[in-house]
Amino acid sequence: MDFTYDDVTRDHLDRLRAFLDEKVLPAEPVYARQTAERADPWSTPPVVKELQAEARERGLWNLFLPHPEYGAGLTNLQYAPLAELTGRSPGLAPIALNCAAPDTGNMEILAMFGTPEQRERWLVPLLNAEIRSAFCMTEPDVASSDAANIRLRIRADGDDYVLNGRKWWTSGALSPDCRLLIVMGVTDPGAAPYRRQSMVLVPRDTPGVDVKRGLPVFGYADGTKGGHAEVVFTDVRVPRANILLGEGEGFRIAQERLGPGRIHHCMRTIGVAELALELMCRRAAERVAFGRPLAEQGVVRERIAQARVAIEQARLLVLKTAWLMDTVGNRAARTEISAIKAVVPRMAERVLDDAIQVHGGAGVSDDFPLARLFAANRTLRLADGPDEVHLRSIARQELRPYLGERER
Numbered sequence: 045m046d047f048t049y050d051d052v053t054r055d056h057l058d059r060l061r062a063f064l065d066e067k068v069l070p071a072e073p074v075y076a077r078q079t080a081e082r083a084d085p086w087s088t089p090p091v092v093k094e095l096q097a098e099a100r101e102r103g104l105w106n107l108f109l110p111h112p113e114y115g116a117g118l119t120n121l122q123y124a125p126l127a128e129l130t131g132r133s134p135g136l137a138p139i140a141l142n143c144a145a146p147d148t149g150n151m152e153i154l155a156m157f158g159t160p161e162q163r164e165r166w167l168v169p170l171l172n173a174e175i176r177s178a179f180c181m182t183e184p185d186v187a188s189s190d191a192a193n194i195r196l197r198i199r200a201d202g203d204d205y206v207l208n209g210r211k212w213w214t215s216g217a218l219s220p221d222c223r224l225l226i227v228m229g230v231t232d233p234g235a236a237p238y239r240r241q242s243m244v245l246v247p248r249d250t251p252g253v254d255v256k257r258g259l260p261v262f263g264y265a266d267g268t269k270g271g272h273a274e275v276v277f278t279d280v281r282v283p284r285a286n287i288l289l290g291e292g293e294g295f296r297i298a299q300e301r302l303g304p305g306r307i308h309h310c311m312r313t314i315g316v317a318e319l320a321l322e323l324m325c326r327r328a329a330e331r332v333a334f335g336r337p338l339a340e341q342g343v344v345r346e347r348i349a350q351a352r353v354a355i356e357q358a359r360l361l362v363l364k365t366a367w368l369m370d371t372v373g374n375r376a377a378r379t380e381i382s383a384i385k386a387v388v389p390r391m392a393e394r395v396l397d398d399a400i401q402v403h404g405g406a407g408v409s410d411d412f413p414l415a416r417l418f419a420a421n422r423t424l425r426l427a428d429g430p431d432e433v434h435l436r437s438i439a440r441q442e443l444r445p446y447l448g449e450r451e452r
Contacts, residue, residue: 047363053122060104060129067098068137075136075268085267086218086258088139095140096173106171108143108308111155114171120304120366124311128359131315134417135268138312142173144269146215149305150177150226153243157289157297162245166224177224178217178248180275181298183210189433191295192237196229196277198244200284205231205244207252207280212273218258219270222248227277228298231291241294245286252280262419300374306381306428307369310362310388313424314355316417317392321351323412324399331402338402347398358384358391379441382434389424390431396421 049057071091078089099105107126109115118126130137138144147170154167169175186193196209209229216222224245231242246253258271265271288297325348328339338344362384368377396418400407407414425431 045364045367047121047360047367049125050122052118053125056104056107056116056118056122056126057129059102060126063099063102063104064129064133064137067095068133068140071095072133072136079268082267084220085265086271087220088268088270092136092139093173095136096142099141104141106142106151108148108304109151109155114151114155114167119370120307121363121370124307124363124366127308127311128315128318131312131317132319134312134316134420139269142171143308145305145308146179147177148308149301150179150224152304153226153288153297153301156300157293159285161285162288166245169223175223176216176219176221176270177226178214178222178270178273179301180211180214180217180225180227180246182213184212184274185210189430191228191241191298194228194230194241196227198227198229198231198242200231201281203284204281205284205287207244207246207277207282209277211275211277212259214273214275215266216270217248217255217273217275218267222270224248225253225275226288228294231294235292238295239292241298242291243288243294243297244282245288246277246280246282250280250282252278254278261423264416264419304369304374306385307362307365309424309428310358310365310384313388313392313421314359314362316421317351317355317358317395320392320396320399320414320417321348321355323414324348324351324395324402327399327402344402347402351395351398354391354395358388361387379438382437385428386431386434386438389421392421393418393425 074091075089078091082089106115107118107123110117110119130141130143151167151170154163158167170177181194182188183195186195188194196207196211199206207227207229214225217225225248226243227246228241228243230240232240254276256274256276258265258273261272328344328348329337331338333341361380365377365380365384368380374381396414400414400418403412403414406412409415
């Protein structure tokens, strides 16, 4: 494995650093002010569109998409350090580059599995940031970490499908720009557990779609991102042509969607951890306690050192995973994908917690970004599957040679 940046990566890094320093970071106060002044609490502040226009002008657009006909055509290994940079401004930089979830995963689904008609109607406007989208999988009435538990019913009726059920944590669905819901549900209850599910495309304004409420995350509404919605589907009727790939393919599509999505989250999270470490060091250098700067206190130095070591370890594992995804494919890299999903958020959570501790009362206030970053990062240990599911997957792979047919 050679993780030396190639010329393409270095060029993108230089241009992205300049964009962040010159445009994105100076826009954060504007973004905060516009957020506070919005009439619609779920709308996107206008400065985002200005940054998106600048990003397109600079050739920093849809960097996450490896498909050259749709995106930048970068490999996972090339995209990794770019995503890490955006983690220094996690609320603004990804969306400025049109690289923000859930649209990223939904665009990948449409690029991989959409029909020409589906791509023309939905993928093209998403690629141009003309609309937003949401992904409906998690349900409040079952343990959704096991996709076999999904209950929303997708029933064939003539030339249509009819949807009935309830979803929640549907990120982005409250945004006035949200036009598309990708919905996972059961088309064949009698099929094998992971062949029951299918995915269909549901226009947000379809009769019977009821966005009930936004769910806060540790008290944060995430309104600029369109919130996290509870959505009820009551006799929602869409054409059968709106199915993705075919009946019974929902679980396969979900796995394909989550592989790249997980590594994107982990890349950005390393950038968040770097930001937290920088803030911790700055605070330690500025504050005095018990007659000495915090930076001279042994316990603070130890936490700073541990943070650096943990970040470097996590980054190497993410780079290895990106390299494997590029060279042997997502399926062959599934153990490493599970590993980074379990390791990286835990690492960042620890670094953020130590940074909060060094900041004292300021660390849990809104005067610094640490509290919000901690809440978002803690949520990552549930998003795209809880830690326990990923650790279970890793253990199964490790035990298979010893248990043989007993380990299924």
